[in-house]
Amino acid sequence: MSQSDPQKHEGHNPFGELLGLHFTSIEDGHSRCSLEIREGHFNPYGVVHGGVIYSLADTGMGGALYSRLKGDERCSTVEIKIVYFRPVTSGTLTCDSEVIRRGRRLAFTESEIRRGDRLIAKATGTFSIFKADGGLG
Amino acid sequence: MSQSDPQKHEGHNPFGELLGLHFTSIEDGHSRCSLEIREGHFNPYGVVHGGVIYSLADTGMGGALYSRLKGDERCSTVEIKIVYFRPVTSGTLTCDSEVIRRGRRLAFTESEIRRGDRLIAKATGTFSIFKADGGLG
Amino acid sequence: MSQSDPQKHEGHNPFGELLGLHFTSIEDGHSRCSLEIREGHFNPYGVVHGGVIYSLADTGMGGALYSRLKGDERCSTVEIKIVYFRPVTSGTLTCDSEVIRRGRRLAFTESEIRRGDRLIAKATGTFSIFKADGGLG
Amino acid sequence: MSQSDPQKHEGHNPFGELLGLHFTSIEDGHSRCSLEIREGHFNPYGVVHGGVIYSLADTGMGGALYSRLKGDERCSTVEIKIVYFRPVTSGTLTCDSEVIRRGRRLAFTESEIRRGDRLIAKATGTFSIFKADGGLG
Numbered sequence: 186m187s188q189s190d191p192q193k194h195e196g197h198n199p200f201g202e203l204l205g206l207h208f209t210s211i212e213d214g215h216s217r218c219s220l221e222i223r224e225g226h227f228n229p230y231g232v233v234h235g236g237v238i239y240s241l242a243d244t245g246m247g248g249a250l251y252s253r254l255k256g257d258e259r260c261s262t263v264e265i266k267i268v269y270f271r272p273v274t275s276g277t278l279t280c281d282s283e284v285i286r287r288g289r290r291l292a293f294t295e296s297e298i299r300r301g302d303r304l305i306a307k308a309t310g311t312f313s314i315f316k317a318d319g320g321l322g
Numbered sequence: 323m324s325q326s327d328p329q330k331h332e333g334h335n336p337f338g339e340l341l342g343l344h345f346t347s348i349e350d351g352h353s354r355c356s357l358e359i360r361e362g363h364f365n366p367y368g369v370v371h372g373g374v375i376y377s378l379a380d381t382g383m384g385g386a387l388y389s390r391l392k393g394d395e396r397c398s399t400v401e402i403k404i405v406y407f408r409p410v411t412s413g414t415l416t417c418d419s420e421v422i423r424r425g426r427r428l429a430f431t432e433s434e435i436r437r438g439d440r441l442i443a444k445a446t447g448t449f450s451i452f453k454a455d456g457g458l459g
Numbered sequence: 460m461s462q463s464d465p466q467k468h469e470g471h472n473p474f475g476e477l478l479g480l481h482f483t484s485i486e487d488g489h490s491r492c493s494l495e496i497r498e499g500h501f502n503p504y505g506v507v508h509g510g511v512i513y514s515l516a517d518t519g520m521g522g523a524l525y526s527r528l529k530g531d532e533r534c535s536t537v538e539i540k541i542v543y544f545r546p547v548t549s550g551t552l553t554c555d556s557e558v559i560r561r562g563r564r565l566a567f568t569e570s571e572i573r574r575g576d577r578l579i580a581k582a583t584g585t586f587s588i589f590k591a592d593g594g595l596g
Numbered sequence: 597m598s599q600s601d602p603q604k605h606e607g608h609n610p611f612g613e614l615l616g617l618h619f620t621s622i623e624d625g626h627s628r629c630s631l632e633i634r635e636g637h638f639n640p641y642g643v644v645h646g647g648v649i650y651s652l653a654d655t656g657m658g659g660a661l662y663s664r665l666k667g668d669e670r671c672s673t674v675e676i677k678i679v680y681f682r683p684v685t686s687g688t689l690t691c692d693s694e695v696i697r698r699g700r701r702l703a704f705t706e707s708e709i710r711r712g713d714r715l716i717a718k719a720t721g722t723f724s725i726f727k728a729d730g731g732l733g
Contacts, residue, residue: 200371203340203362225340228384234337235380235399240373247365262372263565264585266403266540266677268704268720270697286681286715290564291537291587293679293718304697307704309679309720311538311585313565400702401722403540403677405567405583407560423544423578427701428674428724430542430581441560444567446542446583448675448722450702474645477614477636499614502658508611509654509673514647521639536646540677 204240208248214284216248221277232272239267242296242308245282249294250312253287257317260292265310276300290314341377345385351421353385358414369409376404379433379445382419386431387449390424394454397429402447413437427451478514482522488558490522495551506546513541516570516582519556523568524586527561531591534566539584550574564588615651619659625695627659632688643683650678653707653719656693660705661723664698668728671703676721687711701725 201207206220218241220226228234243265250260282296292314298306338344343357355378357363365371380399387397419433429451435443475481480494492515494500502508517539524534556570566588572580612618617631629652631637639645654676661671693707703725709717 197366198371199362199364200374201365204373225336227336228338228381229334230396230398234335234377235402236341236373236377237337239376239380239402240371243372243376244365259367261367261409262406264403264405264538265372265376266401266720268401268722269399270704272398285718293681307696307720309677309718311679401675403583405585407567422581430544444559444583446540446581448542471640472645473636473638474648475639478647499610501610502612502655503608504670504672508609508651509676510615510647510651511611513650513654513676514645517646517650518639533641535641535683536680538677538679539646539650540675542675543673546672 198244200240201244204237206241206244211248211252214249214253214287216245216252216282217279218245218248219277219279222273222275232274233278235267235269238269238278238298238306239265239308241278241280241298242267242282242306243310245280245296246294246308246310246312249282249284250287250292253284253292254314258314259317260312260314263291263311263313265308267306267308269306271303271305273300273305278305335381337377338381341374343378343381348385348389351386351390351424353382353389353419354416355382355385356414356416359410359412369411370415372404372406375406375415375435375443376402376445378415378417378435379404379419379443380447382417382433383431383445383447383449386419386421387424387429390421390429391451395451396454397449397451400428400448400450402445404443404445406443408440408442410437410442415442472518474514475518478511480515480518485522485526488523488527488561490519490526490556491553492519492522493551493553496547496549506548507552509541509543512543512552512572512580513539513582515552515554515572516541516556516580517584519554519570520568520582520584520586523556523558524561524566527558527566528588532588533591534586534588537565537585537587539582541580541582543580545577545579547574547579552579609655611651612655615648617652617655622659622663625660625664625698627656627663627693628690629656629659630688630690633684633686643685644689646678646680649680649689649709649717650676650719652689652691652709653678653693653717654721656691656707657705657719657721657723660693660695661698661703664695664703665725669725670728671723671725674702674722674724676719678717678719680717682714682716684711684716689716
C-alpha cells in the first residue's frame with residue numbers, strides 16, 4: 186500500500202516544479218513536502234501568497250492519499266478549506282499531510298504547514314476516489 | 323471607494339506573474355481576473371492543479387476587497403474553502419469575485435471560476451481588515 | 460424529478476419538529492424552509508444558537524437535493540461550511556437552498572438564511588449520493 | 597484564565613438544554629461536552645441529524661474559547677466547517693474541542709465528535725473576539 190519512491194510521484198508535477206515543491210516522504214497515508222520561499226512566491230503585500238501555501242496542502246494531501254490507493258484507483262480534490270495563522274516572508278515551508286479516513290469512494294485528509302516549528306496554516310480536504318477507467322462523481 | 327487602475331494592484335504581485343494571472347477589473351467590491359492555462363499549471367494527472375484555481379480565487383477576493391478598503395486599511399486572508407466541479411486541461415480560466423459583506427474588521431467574499439460559460443470551481447472566504455500600522459487578529 | 464408534497468419529506472423529521480422547522484417548498488433542486496425563533500433556540504449570550512441556523516441549512520440542502528434524486532437513491536451530508544454575518548434574536552428565519560451541481564455520486568448545494576430581507580448566514584455543502592441498497596463512500 | 601465551573605457556562609444555554617447537551621469540562625482552551633442520543637435527534641432517514649452533531653461542535657468550541665477569554669471579552673462564531681465520517685443511530689456522543697490559536701481578535705478551534713472510540717465527525721472553526729461593550733467585526 187505504501188509508496189517507497191516519492192520522486193516518482195513528484196516527477197510528473199509541472200506545477201510543483203514551478204513552485205519549487207518537492208516531496209521528502211510519501212508513505213502509509215502520510216506525506217511530507219516542502220518548498221524554499223523565493224521572490225516568485227510573494228503577494229502584493231510582500232508576504233508569501235496564500236496560493237503557495239494552499240498548493241503545498243493540496244499537493245501533500247494528494248500524495249498522502251496516493252499511498253493508500255490501489256493500482257487502478259485515481260483521486261481528485263473535491264474541496265479544501267485552509268486557515269492561515271501567520272504571515273511568512275522567508276525560509277522553508279514544510280507541509281505534513283495525513284489521510285484521516287479512507288472510504289470506498291471518499292477520503293478525508295488534513296495538512297499542517299509550518300516554518301520551523303511555527304504553525305503557519307492548517308487545511309482539511311475531501312477527495313473523490315474512482316477507477317482509472319471510470320468517471321468522477 | 324472603487325479602484326480604477328487594476329494594473330496598479332496587479333503590478334506588485336510576483337506570484338500572480340509566475341502564474342500568468344492578470345486582473346481585468348477591480349471595482350466597487352467586485353473583481354475579475356484570469357489566466358491562460360499553460361504547461362506549468364498541470365498536476366501529475368495532466369489537469370490544471372487545484373492550487374492554480376485556488377490562487378485565482380484568493381487573488382481575486384483580495385482584489386475585490388481592496389476596492390472597498392480605505393487608504394490606511396490592509397487585509398489578509400483568514401480562511402478560504404474551495405470546491406471543484408470539473409477538471410480542466412486547456413483554455414482560459416476567468417475568476418469573478420465579490421465582497422458579500424464588509425464589516426469593520428472582517429469581510430466575506432465569494433469567487434466563481436469558469437472556463438467559457440462552464441463553472442469549474444467556487445470558493446468562499448473570510449478576510450481580516452486592519453490598519454496599516456496595526457496588527458493582525 | 461420534482462417533489463410536489465413538501466409535507467411528506469418533512470413528516471419524518473423528528474429533529475425538524477424539535478426545532479419547529481417546516482418546509483414551504485421542495486421542487487426542482489430548490490427548497491425553502493423556515494422556523495419561528497423561540498426561547499429554546501437561544502445560546503448563552505441570548506442570541507439564536509449557531510446550531511439552529513446550521514440545522515436550517517443542512518435540512519434545506521437535503522430537501523433541495525431530495526427533489527433531484529431518483530426513487531432508489533439516498534443522500535447524506537459529507538461536509539458543510541457555514542458563515543455567520545449577523546446575530547439574530549427574534550422573528551422568523553427563512554432558508555433558501557439550491558443544488559448547484561448534481562453529479563452521479565456527489566452533489567453540491569448552497570443555502571442562504573435570512574430574517575426578512577437581511578442575510579444572516581450562508582452555507583455551502585457537499586452531499587454523497589448512493590443507492591438505497593448500497594453503502595456510503 | 598481557566599474556568600472551573602462548567603455548569604455556570606452551561607446553565608444559560610436554552611438550546612443546549614433542548615438538545616440534552618451538557619459540558620463535563622471547560623478548562624485552559626479545551627472543553628468536553630456530550631449528549632445521549634434520543635428520538636428527537638433523528639433526521640428523516642432514522643440517523644442522528646447533522647445539526648445535532650454540529651451543535652455539539654459549535655457549543656464545545658465556544659466553551660473551549662470561553663476558558664481563554666478575559667472578563668470583559670465575548671466571542672461569536674464566524675464560520676465552521678464540519679465533515680461527517682459515519683452515521684450514528686444510538687448511544688452517547690462526546691465532543692472534544694480545543695483552541696488551536698488565540699489571537700487578539702480571532703481564535704481558531706477544532707472539535708472531534710466520537711461515539712465511544714469511533715470518530716463520527718470533525719469540525720474547524722473561526723471565532724471573533726470583542727469587548728463586551730464593543731461591536732462585532
